[in-house]
Amino acid sequence: KDQLDLADDIEGERSRQIDTILEKTYYNVDTHPSESLDWFNVLIAQTIQQFREEAWQKDNIMHSLNSFIERKAPELPSYLDDIKITELDIGDDFPIFSNCRIQYTPNSNKKKLEAKIDIDLNDRLAVGVETKLLLNYPKPSIASLPINLTVAIIRFQACLTVSLTKAEEFVSIASSDDDSDTGYFLIFSFAPEYRMEFETDSLIGARSKLENIPKIGRVIEYQIKKWFVERCVEPRFQFVKLPSMWPRSRNTRKAEFDDTESPKDN
Amino acid sequence: KDQLDLADDIEGERSRQIDTILEKTYYNVDTHPSESLDWFNVLIAQTIQQFREEAWQKDNIMHSLNSFIERKAPELPSYLDDIKITELDIGDDFPIFSNCRIQYTPNSNKKKLEAKIDIDLNDRLAVGVETKLLLNYPKPSIASLPINLTVAIIRFQACLTVSLTKAEEFVSIASSDDDSDTGYFLIFSFAPEYRMEFETDSLIGARSKLENIPKIGRVIEYQIKKWFVERCVEPRFQFVKLPSMWPRSRNTRKAEFDDTESPKDN
Numbered sequence: 461k462d463q464l465d466l467a468d469d470i471e472g473e474r475s476r477q478i479d480t481i482l483e484k485t486y487y488n489v490d491t492h493p494s495e496s497l498d499w500f501n502v503l504i505a506q507t508i509q510q511f512r513e514e515a516w517q518k519d520n521i522m523h524s525l526n527s528f529i530e531r532k533a534p535e536l537p538s539y540l541d542d543i544k545i546t547e548l549d550i551g552d553d554f555p556i557f558s559n560c561r562i563q564y565t566p567n568s569n570k571k572k573l574e575a576k577i578d579i580d581l582n583d584r585l586a587v588g589v590e591t592k593l594l595l596n597y598p599k600p601s602i603a604s605l606p607i608n609l610t611v612a613i614i615r616f617q618a619c620l621t622v623s624l625t626k627a628e629e630f631v632s633i634a635s636s637d638d639d640s641d642t643g644y645f646l647i648f649s650f651a652p653e654y655r656m657e658f659e660t661d662s663l664i665g666a667r668s669k670l671e672n673i674p675k676i677g678r679v680i681e682y683q684i685k686k687w688f689v690e691r692c693v694e695p696r697f698q699f700v701k702l703p704s705m706w707p708r709s710r711n712t713r714k715a716e717f718d719d720t721e722s723p724k725d726n
Numbered sequence: 727k728d729q730l731d732l733a734d735d736i737e738g739e740r741s742r743q744i745d746t747i748l749e750k751t752y753y754n755v756d757t758h759p760s761e762s763l764d765w766f767n768v769l770i771a772q773t774i775q776q777f778r779e780e781a782w783q784k785d786n787i788m789h790s791l792n793s794f795i796e797r798k799a800p801e802l803p804s805y806l807d808d809i810k811i812t813e814l815d816i817g818d819d820f821p822i823f824s825n826c827r828i829q830y831t832p833n834s835n836k837k838k839l840e841a842k843i844d845i846d847l848n849d850r851l852a853v854g855v856e857t858k859l860l861l862n863y864p865k866p867s868i869a870s871l872p873i874n875l876t877v878a879i880i881r882f883q884a885c886l887t888v889s890l891t892k893a894e895e896f897v898s899i900a901s902s903d904d905d906s907d908t909g910y911f912l913i914f915s916f917a918p919e920y921r922m923e924f925e926t927d928s929l930i931g932a933r934s935k936l937e938n939i940p941k942i943g944r945v946i947e948y949q950i951k952k953w954f955v956e957r958c959v960e961p962r963f964q965f966v967k968l969p970s971m972w973p974r975s976r977n978t979r980k981a982e983f984d985d986t987e988s989p990k991d992n
Contacts, residue, residue, distance in 0.1 A: 477775055484820050485767040495762050499826045499841045501751040506839055507890045507910055509747055554750050560765045567981075573772055575765045624773045644773055648971075649981075691973035695981040700969050705914075707957040707964050715833075715915075715961040 474571045478564075481573070487562055489573075497557040497577065505554035518548050525587065528687075537679060539594050541604060547588025549612070555581040557620075565623065574623035574647075579616070586612035588663060589680065593672055608663035609673050611680045618654035621694070623647045624702070643704065649697035656685060740837045744830075747839070753828055755839075763823040763843065771820035784814050791853065794953075803945060805860050807870060813854025815878070821847040823886075831889065840889035840913075845882070852878035854929060855946065859938055874929035875939050877946045884920035887960070889913045890968070909970065915963035922951060 482489060511517055525545045536543065558578050565572035588610050595603040625645055660677025692698050748755060777783055791811045802809065824844050831838035854876050861869040891911055926943025958964050 481768065481771045481775055485771050487764050487768050492764060495765055498753050498758060499761055499828050502747065502753050502828045502839055503841060503890045505747045505751050509743055510892045562765050562768045573768055575769060624769045626776045691978045696978055698973050698977045699979045700971060700977055703966050705966060711964045711966055712957045712962055713965045
């Protein structure tokens, strides 16, 4: 009986702490209007732009994609030969985050808070794909037909959940590095009702039979969605260790305005 | 002449890219209203709360503070003996971030964008200090008077500048670890017109002469401000490497809702 009382006390205390947090940050979960993230969209867009300027990034990505596909080869239908990514379009638009609101984390008994943010991306993220359609009858690979197509994601719309935590319950028990498990983590996850729209086309100039393209496009679409769901759609989430923001000598730099000041000052 | 034209072209191109970013994120630097960060205040407060719950954190901080003071000993006035931190109050309120707006980075010729955010902290962050006032005449340390005081920061108000960058120009040239220099960095800095208010008091029950307390309090206040300015007040800034947010198997976890699901799923 005493243990139950203690558990109740701890529960009650944690609820009160959450109430105190909301009070001291002037946030009423029931009435606070959602907030815009336009400033954040600008900062993120700036880094995406920098990323796009680096031509070698595309090579890196294509390399990673091809490695990933090699590992997935056993899962692919037997009528498809090796798939190879030959081109990459990393888009030229930017994600728009908006409508940010705080809620109690579901199933947390009002003891945790998280942010929900809408994300919308209208762009064209495309891969050029080279593969072969195999005829396996009457014998395996008795004939093959080269197929070249492009598969593009043209719309991504979802609701993102974000929180910060020490989250000891998610820290790897097997981790040998003490340091890596202390500190703060960012948790993010997408709601299952996300929208990811694809557009599949034959590669310009390729002499593929048009009726095969949609079928292969769907195989690729399925693999992409599977990759996404397995990693960051609820109940799965990404758990990323954040660096400490505490000001330190070694993280200190000095802005350079003229030739007499050095850019790095420790 | 060709080189100048090329330089102008590159400059013009970068300005156009910034314009494109602002256009595609619907952000007009001249007219966009500032944005609130109430959701962020809640998430930050939640982690600060978790931090405060860990009693051992206070011990760690006191240990770090005492090590820091030891290193600073040569800078302290000769009339003060060793300073020791004996108590710590890490507060019970939370910082309020607000009024977020995007601007062109000064001195960047409109080629970089950054966010400016107001921060206000009304709290009591205090240290209990034990030291001795030394009488050095006619001989060094001929007499000493034990002094116990508390020094507290009771208000911090500032304007924070934040941006994200690849910032190759700030990456350490001497770094031997390739990996640590690629990726994205968070840059943050406080404007010089910050406000940090202190309150100094004799420790309750201490029999210190009251007129010595303000003098020693000012020595400590000076050291704290110096520590702050040397690290993160313009033109100095903190340059912190951010982890990749790209979804990965190893960062994947699964939310536990009942006993049959494991909390860690790789």
